[in-house]
Structures are given as structure tokens and as C-alpha cells.
Amino acid sequence: MTQYTITELAREFDVTPRAIRFYEDQGLLAPSREGAGGLKRVFSGRDRTRLKLTLRGKRLGFTLSEIRDLLDLYESPTDTLPQLHAFLATVVRHREVLERQREDLDATLEDLAQYEAQVRAMLDGGAQPPK
Known part of the structure; x- marks a missing residue:
């Protein structure tokens, strides 16, 4: 061993x-x-x-509690329906959180791209950025 x-x-x-x-x-x-x-x-x-x-x-991004539950499932018989339902619920919940975070990141990246384009246009046109 x-x-x-x-x-x-x-x-x-x-x-x-x-x-x-x-x-x-x-x-x-x-x-x-x-x-x-x-x-x-x-x-x-x-x-x-x-x-x-x-x-x-x-x-x-799983919590320690979720990880503990998943580890317990990993070591248990795979034919236990309540455990499989619990595992599925944890995975679905976590996926939904990640998808919301991705939406937030996409929106933030879009905002930053617009700010970057505005500043580049000001610099290319010789204008001074607002103070």
C-alpha cells in the first residue's frame, strides 16, 4: 500500500x-x-x-461542504438513488451559478471593450480624455 x-x-x-x-x-x-x-x-x-x-x-468553486458530500458520493455505491439525486442537484446548482458568473463576466468585458475603444478614439484623434 x-x-x-x-x-x-x-x-x-x-x-x-x-x-x-x-x-x-x-x-x-x-x-x-x-x-x-x-x-x-x-x-x-x-x-x-x-x-x-x-x-x-x-x-x-465548490464549497467544502459540497466537496465533502461529493467525496462521500464518490466512495459510496453508485446505485443509491437518493445520493445520485443529491449529486445531480449539486451539479445543476453549481452549473447555474457558473453560467450567471459567465454572463456577468461577458457584460463586464463588453463594457471594458467600449471604454477601451472610446479612449483609443480620443487618443487617435488627439483629444484629451475628460478630467
Whole structure:
């Protein structure tokens, strides 16, 4: 069974050990403990996969609670209808949020393009921008 130290995972995923400890505190990771007093964390392949999925979920904008629910679904039998419905609802809700954000970004980019065109026209015509 492959095992990882916190330093190895931090280096591999370009995160701080503190971030990994935070995800552990949030119940997203569950390393075993070794050494005197159980101070050394030992992460399994399962923990590595959960960290990878957690970081992917964060990049996609999921909350830690949503990520925890998705990780639980990932590890559960896939024929559980209530879990599949919950997963679908989370994905649909998140997609709707991202689509609204995309609309806002498109509108902002359009506004910026208009301002840029106006300023370029002023500069090309030798006019001074308003003060």
C-alpha cells in the first residue's frame, strides 16, 4: 500500500502543509498516525485521491461542504438513488451559478471593450480624455 507524507502531498499538489491539515480538520482527509505520540501523519492512496478531488472542487468553486458530500458520493455505491439525486442537484446548482458568473463576466468585458475603444478614439484623434 502506497503511503505519503504531508510534505510529499504538499509538493505534488503545490499546496502548503497547513492547507492539508485544514482539509484534515474539515474531515476531507483522514491520515493515520505514526511515531512517538502519533505526531507523524501518514496519508494513504485514498487520502491522495480525496485531496486531488478536493483541490479540483475548490478550483471549480465548490464549497467544502459540497466537496465533502461529493467525496462521500464518490466512495459510496453508485446505485443509491437518493445520493445520485443529491449529486445531480449539486451539479445543476453549481452549473447555474457558473453560467450567471459567465454572463456577468461577458457584460463586464463588453463594457471594458467600449471604454477601451472610446479612449483609443480620443487618443487617435488627439483629444484629451475628460478630467
